[in-house]
Amino acid sequence: MQSFRNLQVWDFAHRLTLDVYASLCGFPPDERFGLTSQLRRASASIPTNLAEGCGRGSDADFARFVQIALGSASEVQYLVLLAHDLGYVDAQTHERLNADTERVKRMLTGLRRRLHHSASKRR
Numbered sequence: 001m002q003s004f005r006n007l008q009v010w011d012f013a014h015r016l017t018l019d020v021y022a023s024l025c026g027f028p029p030d031e032r033f034g035l036t037s038q039l040r041r042a043s044a045s046i047p048t049n050l051a052e053g054c055g056r057g058s059d060a061d062f063a064r065f066v067q068i069a070l071g072s073a074s075e076v077q078y079l080v081l082l083a084h085d086l087g088y089v090d091a092q093t094h095e096r097l098n099a100d101t102e103r104v105k106r107m108l109t110g111l112r113r114r115l116h117h118s119a120s121k122r123r
Helices: 008-026 035-054 059-085 091-122
Strands: none
Touching: 008 035, 008 059, 008 091, 035 059, 059 091
């Protein structure tokens, strides 16, 4: 398998995670173990699953980790919406994080499709 650092989607997901972490600075201290922690874990799960999937032995295994990353990206989208609706992030931050997450989801969907196609060609 290839190095996860060679994946463009991993790079975008990593940058999204960094942006999510930076955006959490204004959250109330009582959210440290709630929404703050959940957003950190969900956002970091995207590039983490891509990295782990790259270490697997087959395209089918990798595709399963890409699917998990896609689920985490959807979780991030909801949590960012929740943070906005609670007044923890402003509209501009919400729009930026949502757009970046949507881009990562489109890239993950394309990667998953290619992996499934590649795996089915081998059968």
